Amino acid sequence: RKEVEQDPGPFNVPEGATVAFNCTYSNSASQSFFWYRQDCRKEPKLLMSVYSSGNEDGRFTAQLNRASQYISLLIRDSKLSDSATYLCVVIPDSSYKLIFGSGTRLLVRP
Amino acid sequence: DTGVSQDPRHKITKRGQNVTFRCDPISEHNRLYWYRQTLGQGPEFLTYFQNEAQLEKSRLLSDRFSAERPKGSFSTLEIQRTEQGDSAMYLCASNPEGFRGYTFGSGTRLTVV
Numbered sequence: 001r002k003e004v005e006q007d008p009g010p011f012n013v014p015e016g017a018t019v020a021f022n023c024t025y026s027n028s029a030s031q032s033f034f035w036y037r038q039d040c041r042k043e044p045k046l047l048m049s050v051y052s053s054g055n056e057d058g059r060f061t062a063q064l065n066r067a068s069q070y071i072s073l074l075i076r077d078s079k080l081s082d083s084a085t086y087l088c089v090v091i092p093d094s095s096y097k098l099i100f101g102s103g104t105r106l107l108v109r110p
Numbered sequence: 111d112t113g114v115s116q117d118p119r120h121k122i123t124k125r126g127q128n129v130t131f132r133c134d135p136i137s138e139h140n141r142l143y144w145y146r147q148t149l150g151q152g153p154e155f156l157t158y159f160q161n162e163a164q165l166e167k168s169r170l171l172s173d174r175f176s177a178e179r180p181k182g183s184f185s186t187l188e189i190q191r192t193e194q195g196d197s198a199m200y201l202c203a204s205n206p207e208g209f210r211g212y213t214f215g216s217g218t219r220l221t222v223v
Contacts, residue, residue, distance in 0.1 A: 008150070032210050043201060043214040044153065087152050091210055096141065097166065098203075098212060100152030 001026055006088050006101035014109055017078045021104045023071040023088030032091035033064055035073050037084045038103065044087055047073075078108045114215035116202050122221045123192055130188045131218045135204030142185050143212070144177055145201040146170065153201055159185060160207065192222045 006023045013019050025033075033050035048055065050062040050071055061074040071088055088101040115134040123129050135142045140161050145153035156175070157167045161182035171177075174192075179185040189196055199219050203212040 004152075041219075043216050045214070046211060089152075096205075096210065097143065097155045097158060098145075098153075099155070102150065102152050 002101070003027060003092075003099045004088055004090050004101035006104050008102055008104060010105040010107050012107045012109060013078055015078055015080060017108075018074065018076045019078060019106065020075075021073045021086055021088075021106075023073075023101055025069050025071070025088075025090045025099075027090065027092050027099075028066075028069060030069075030090045030092050033062075033071050034089040034091075034098075035060075035062060035071075036087040036089050036100070038087055039084050044100075047086070075106075078106075080108050080110065082106060083108045114202055114204055114213050116200075116215035116218050118218055119216065120219045120221075122223060125192055125194060125222055127192055128188065128190045129192060129220065130186050131200055131202075131220075132184060132186050133202030133215060134184045135202070136213055137183075139204035139206050139213070140182065141205050141207055142179055143203045144185070144187050145203065147199045147201060147217075148197075156187075189220075192220075194222050196220060197222045 004025050035047040036044040037047045038044045050064045054063045059076045063072045085103040085105045087103045090099045117132045143158040144156040147153040157177050159179040174190045177187045199217045201217045202215045
């Protein structure tokens with residue numbers, strides 16, 4: 001079983017739609033969680049951290065469910081520029097290395 | 111440019127050749143990481159340094175791979191006797207100790223023909 005699992009998509013949605021991505025992780029001791037965004041042939045860039053209480057950054061909302069070992073990302077009012085791959089990332093408790101999921105590809109169409 | 115710098119951006123090499131990549135982290139960052147990313151996958155951890163000490167190596171890092179950070183500043187990743195399966199994007203990242211946010215470089219895309 002992979003340490004971090006994501007639905008690869010692609011999710012093909014119209015502009016203005018709301019879309020949600022899910023991710024599960026296997027290490028129950030994991031303490032730090034992130035969503036990264038990666039554009040085609042570019043490096044990953046931090047989108048947002050994920051906190052237990054849930055957090056919001058503009059149109060983006062991240063949620064963490066520790067009991068189910070589940071992380072989500074909600075994007076409201078999708079823009080064409082949101083088209084990218086979204087990577088779910090976990091740091092295991094005793095390590096500083098990032099463990100990435102395979103990514104979920106989002107395509108926002110006009 | 112005060113970001114993480116990687117050189118070269120692209121490398122095409124023949125199978126069996128040796129290649130070396132360089133990473134210059136952000137100057138005040140004492141932790142440096144190497145990742146490898148293949149098409150359709152997320153980045154996979156290869157190794158990391160704290161200053162000049164290599165603290166962890168992944169099982170992905172076979173005997174043909176070696177990484178160094180001799181003075182705790184820039185790092186090199188060498189692949190000996192390249193194979194077609196080594197074709198990937200090699201990403202370098204850095205962060206200061208105690209901080210879990212990374213800054214990634216633009217990567218070196220290796221193609222082995």
